[in-house]
Amino acid sequence: MAANSSAVWQKGRVVETLDVARGIRRIVIEPDAPVAAAPGTHVDVAVVVNGEREVRSYSVVETNDDGRRLALSVFRTPASRGGSIFMHGLVAGDDVAITQPMQNFPLRVGAPRYVILAGGIGVTAVLGMARQLARLGADYRFVYAGRSRDAMAYLNELLAEHGDRLEVHVDAEGTQLDVPALVSGLDLDTELYMCGPIRLMDAVRRSWQDFELSLPNLRYETFGNSGWFDPQEFVVRIPRLGIEALVPKDRSMLEALEAAGADMMFDCRKGECGLCEVDVLELRGDIDHRDVFYSERQQQASAKMCCCVSRVIAKNPLGSSPVLSGNGRAVVSIEVS
Ligand code: FES
Incomplete structure (x- = not known):
């Protein structure tokens, strides 16, 4: 299922890049069809990861009034899934596919x-x-x-x-x-x-x-990628469909399942909407819940997880020592809707 069906894609030209802090690069883009960007808006950017087109969301940090220049700032994460590496590789003159600004995080004016x-x-x-x-x-x-x-x-x-x-x-x-x-x-x-x-x-x-x-x-x-623990490789299975996929450290469970041929539901890909929810049938390991969709009690129950951001870890350094598969990887069996 396609994400962000309301997104309007356009071409943009990178006009400036600048390091603004350790690991953080500011990237200024001039879009072909500018639209004013209110505070709290973000754009989706088409990035190339392992030769495949993927989409990443970045907040609009600054814009002029008519939206002709959009500044994004991208942190190159140590456990990058590839998106931030792509963004840091952009130089002035490069073309990128971006959406018009989208608003999921509006500021309500008028609070005391x-x-x-x-x-x-x-x-x-x-x-x-x-x-x-x-x-x-x-x-x-x-x-x-x-x-x-x-x-x-x-x-x-x-x-x-x-x-x-x-x-x-x-x-x-x-x-x-x-x-x-x-x-x-x-x-x-x-x-x-x-x-x-x-x-x-x-x-x-x-x-x-x-x-x-x-x-x-x-x-x-949310960023949709920061967790309680460092990412680990794990195995996900959908027994009903006979699917088994390895989820590498730099890929989400959702991406791994898509690559394995599963037809997945999703929207935000940031752990906010809950559309990518899967039922956990069996778990060998612990879930590193990275969403803001579930309550604390729901997360502790470990019966469901948002597969766009949440992961499974083999060992929870804060407590339990779960039973693991032979190769030491955590394994989760799930059902999808
Ligand atoms: S797609 Fe929105 S929480 Fe996963």
Whole structure:
């Protein structure tokens, strides 16, 4: 089933590339059919991975008013599935196929107070929101957390732009973000927009529930690829269809199943919509849930998983030591709808 059937594809020309932090490259593209991009929008980009066309989503970090120049920022992940390697290989003059900007993460204007929360490369999804709130004179805090300053894209620009409203937390400097402290200080009218690693977003979601804040006021976007554990190779089986596929570290379970000939349902490919849900029939290993679709209780039950992002690991370093197949790989048997 095709993803993002509403996507409008067009050609774009890369006009500028620049490293803006360790491992993060800014790529400016001029699309053929420009459309203004609101804060929170993203574009899909056709990338070539292992000789095959795949699609990756990137937030629009900056645009001019008429959308003639779109700046994306791409983190080259150590466990890249190939998309970020392709993007980092682009140079000025290259053509790329991109969609017009799409909105899954809109900023609601008019709230009494806002918190904009970015973890690492997640800043790319919320930076435009903070800029708009500053322009509107809104009451906002911009909380930006990262491992080290040299890996935090746009940090100096944001300090200059947001002044005291920007709070910076840097792990390497011992100023880690205290999530419960952040959330406990919020009131029922505050809207929080966040994007970052799954651990950060999970911690915020838990604190949000603990402090009984309004759930509709918590809004987020995921990367769809950050997990609790490093990716491991594992085996997925669909017994009814006689399918067995090896899922390499740099591919999602969904991609491996598609390559094996399974007709899969999906939409967001980012662990948000739940369309790619599969039933877990048998599990030798642990599930590394990387979605934001299921509740904590549903994730712990391990009866279902979002195969676009979630993976299976052979050994959970935090606890259990599951029974493994002979070659040490985890194995999951599933049923698809
Ligand atoms: S396709 Fe949306 S959660 Fe997997």
